[in-house]
Amino acid sequence: MTDLRNINTLESLRRSKTEFHNKLCRASFEPDPLLLKTLRSENVFVLSEFLFLLRAFDLVAQPTKLETYIEAHNTQLRDLIDKPEKRRLMGLEVPRLERGLFSPIQMHKAKANLLSATPGFDQADIQRLTILLFSPETGRRVIEALEQAGFIVRIETPYYSKIIQSRGTAEDCFADYLDDVRNTVGHDIATTGVQP
Amino acid sequence: MKRYAIAAFTALALGPGSASAMPCDGIDFDLRIAVQDALMGAEDPQISRLAGYLNESFYTDLTCRLSHQKDDAELKSLTGDPAALITASMDMTTQRNQSDALMLILMAMQATVVEE
Numbered sequence A: 001m002t003d004l005r006n007i008n009t010l011e012s013l014r015r016s017k018t019e020f021h022n023k024l025c026r027a028s029f030e031p032d033p034l035l036l037k038t039l040r041s042e043n044v045f046v047l048s049e050f051l052f053l054l055r056a057f058d059l060v061a062q063p064t065k066l067e068t069y070i071e072a073h074n075t076q077l078r079d080l081i082d083k084p085e086k087r088r089l090m091g092l093e094v095p096r097l098e099r100g101l102f103s104p105i106q107m108h109k110a111k112a113n114l115l116s117a118t119p120g121f122d123q124a125d126i127q128r129l130t131i132l133l134f135s136p137e138t139g140r141r142v143i144e145a146l147e148q149a150g151f152i153v154r155i156e157t158p159y160y161s162k163i164i165q166s167r168g169t170a171e172d173c174f175a176d177y178l179d180d181v182r183n184t185v186g187h188d189i190a191t192t193g194v195q196p
Numbered sequence B: 001m002k003r004y005a006i007a008a009f010t011a012l013a014l015g016p017g018s019a020s021a022m023p024c025d026g027i028d029f030d031l032r033i034a035v036q037d038a039l040m041g042a043e044d045p046q047i048s049r050l051a052g053y054l055n056e057s058f059y060t061d062l063t064c065r066l067s068h069q070k071d072d073a074e075l076k077s078l079t080g081d082p083a084a085l086i087t088a089s090m091d092m093t094t095q096r097n098q099s100d101a102l103m104l105i106l107m108a109m110q111a112t113v114v115e116e
Helices: A002-027 A033-039 A042-056 A063-082 A084-089 A094-099 A104-114 A123-129 A136-148 A169-192 B002-014 B029-040 B045-053 B056-069 B072-079 B082-093 B099-110
Strands: A152-156 A162-166
Touching (some): A002 A033, A002 A169, A042 A136, A042 A169, A063 A084, A104 A123, B029 B045, B029 B082, B056 B072, B056 B082
């Protein structure tokens, strides 16, 4: 019976994740098969989760909160830089972690970007904040895929930076995914009659 | 470091490739030759000897992965530096588990929540 419940839970998780990718593909502005393939990749799922969290914690609108987040991010990276064993377990190297650190000036700019005429995150800041997830190059490619799909807009500034504004599609799909997991896993447990 | 590199290099050679999941129809043959030459001509005999045992599909797979992850300048730099090529291949041998990283990100964001 426990196995049956586990199988049902697993099936619900898989179905929800597949539906997440299906929704993203249906929402894509472009039907290019290569783009749709990218939208089904794990990296897109992970970046969507990151964007969802940014929105859920209201970090896209509140510079003070963003500063606190960036400080915690820097502390985590310095901790990993100082702890080789922990770093190795995560498959990360020091040069890469150093690329993810925000300098005081970069932090100030990141906060200012939220208050500018085109509020958003500089692409370089997103790459720094996701350095634990992707290399900057991979991060750029995933961002470009979301742009091609019409889920985000990248605005070039006179200062050679690119401001990213999300249209909320990836975040909405991820929220739906979480709702789906919560609803279907609970439903499976109820229908199998097994109490947690 | 070298021990990890050789192990990762071997894993890349022997493990199931993911090149089939990438659009590699138009692989750059010159780049593939350059990658193969760089590894087979490595001064480190441990690398060059192992490189000699690797088959065509290994080099095609590695070239495919590199061409999707590096720009032209990075590729040029890599093919001139066998050790860097090995290091780059290490990064591609396994997909890292991103759950650990996502948990850290979640924790950093939770630090922004002020308890009332």
